[in-house]
Amino acid sequence: MTTFIAVLYIISFALFIYGLMGLTGPRTAVRGNWIAAVGMGIAVIATLLTPGMSNWLLIALGVAIGVVVGVPSARKVKMTAMPQMVALFNGVGGGAVALIAWVEFRTTEGYAHEPAYVAIASLFAAIVGSVSFWGSNIAFGKLQELISGRPITLGKLQQPVNALVLIAAIVFAVVIATGGDAELLMIGLLVAAGVLGVVVVLPIGGADMPVVISLLNALTGLSAAAMGLALDNTALIVAGMIVGASGSILTNLMAKAMNRSIPAIVAGGFGGGTAVASGGSGEVRPVRSTSASDTAIQMAYANKVVVVPGYGMAVAQAQHVVREMAKLLEAKGITVAYAIHPVAGRMPGHMNVLLAEADVPYEQLKEMDEINSEFAQTDVALVIGANDVTNPAAETDPGSPIYGMPILKVNHSRSVIVLKRGMSSGFAGIDNELFYDAKTSMLFGDAKSSVGEIVEELKAL
Known part of the structure; x- marks a missing residue:
């Protein structure tokens, strides 16, 4: 057997x-x-x-x-709610690991007759699993808008509180590993780790949520692998290490795509603020509006159109009508491509999944590094619900919170059309300088309805 x-x-x-x-x-x-x-x-x-x-x-x-x-x-679940579901289900995995560690503590009378590595691995799994569970629940609440997407911090006390709670969890673990078998010790460890998960994720703004989801996923994998080591379960070890390794790699890639270090993201304080459509002196800045008819005409006479999707497209469920629009353009001999930023949407790969659902050919999906060199030869860049990932301030304004973040350089296109409900800011909570560029026109309204009107105009041409 x-x-x-x-x-x-x-x-x-x-x-x-x-x-x-x-x-x-x-x-x-x-x-x-x-x-x-x-x-x-x-x-x-x-x-x-x-x-x-x-x-x-x-x-x-x-x-x-x-x-x-x-x-x-x-x-x-709707595709727009997929990030929330990923966060919630990932948290369930971490919570399960924490509960298993608690059961192991009870059945072994505080690891009394177990090798040291079993106690250490189990306690590590308990801490990391609890952090992942409660942190994932906070991420779910922010994504579901049950909790404000803005950073919720304790100000200067934030980092000392984080350190104090982490030390408390470690102290409980050390006492247990050295012979403490009182159940209150394990409960204290799980509570301290849970509080740590909450206080670490609450200060992180909506702009960093893709990285947070990936990081918490990696933590759940590592906790599962540690628990597998404690239980001598090969399946948990291998599956946990696959999840932990892949999640860690993805987290690093997401952080690089935002030009932010993982410690800086965990420290919080970025994303979710409130911006207004005004310049530095407070004056109202004019934008140029356009219509679906003018947009259709402009694209119909283009040689190349690049669609730049963002979370706004996901909210409007506009991917299918966008695909219909692209087919009409392709029938006219126009080249159509899709520019995908690594952190567009609310989780890694969000835009890829949405567009794949609409049967967009995979070869038309262009990653940021590949498509940026093509914008200079693009006649029309159609930005649908994308915000921070197209903001030129990331390259031109050293005082901007997103300065240095790699962006899709849509402002290099000959013409830019932005589909948006209004002038609200993105997750980073700052004004998008692209909206005020002389080459940019704004088509206000629901993305699905706006693209649908463009489709009807294209059919009539």
Whole structure:
């Protein structure tokens, strides 16, 4: 039986890795997810076959509850709410690890007869899992707008409070590892770690949410791997390390895309402020408005059009009508491409998923480094709901909070048309200088309705 279980684990790991390879493109992503899911199913079966496994009724009840809650939620969630769901489900994983660590503490009488590495790994998992659970819940609240997206800080006390709570969690862990078996110690550790997750994420503004989601995902993976080490469960170790490693790499890439260090993001204080459409002296700055008819005519006579999607497109669910517009332009012999910024939207890959849902050809999706050199040859850049990632202040204003952040250089295009409901700021809470550029025209209104009007005008031309 031991050999059979080991073989099942090996098969499941191979399916994890093969499924992950399928996530490199939208055409194979669904298949990759299914392959990885089969691998996880095999890993669960292998774990249930482990000698000494009991409480089958309780296990079946837990699985049933998970299926009843998870499947309908995943099927019904809108693409605009996908970041919130990712944050919430990721938090559930961290919370599960923290609870397992607590159970391990209880069943071993405070790790009394366990090797030191079991206690250390389990306590590490408890701290990181609790941080991930509560931090993910705060991220969910911010994304769902149950909590303000602005940084909520304690001012100068923020970092001392963070350090104090972290030290408290570590002290509880050290006391337990050195022989303390009072249950209040473990409860204190979990509470301190939970408070740490809350106070770390609350000061982080909406502009940094893509990085936060990725970082918390990595933390959940690392906590699962540590718990797998404590339980001698190979599936948890391998799956946790895959999640932790991939999440860490993605977090680093997201941070670089914003020209911010991960410690600076964790320190908080960026994003979510309030901006007004005015210059530095307070005067109202004029913008040039346009119409769907003029926009359609301008694009119809272009050689190349680049669509720049942002969270506003996701909110309006405009991806399908954008694809219809692109088909009409392509039928007229116009080249159409899509410029994707790494942190456009509210989670990594948000725009890619939305556009793939609308059957946009993958080869038309251009990453920032690839498309920036093409803007100078672009006749019309159509910005749909993107804000901070197109702000030229990132290159021209050393006093701007986003100065140095790599942006999509749409201002290098011959003409820019911005689709937006109004002049509100983006997640960074600052004015977008692109809106006042002489080459920019603003088409105000709901993105889906505006693009729909453009489509009708294109059909009439």
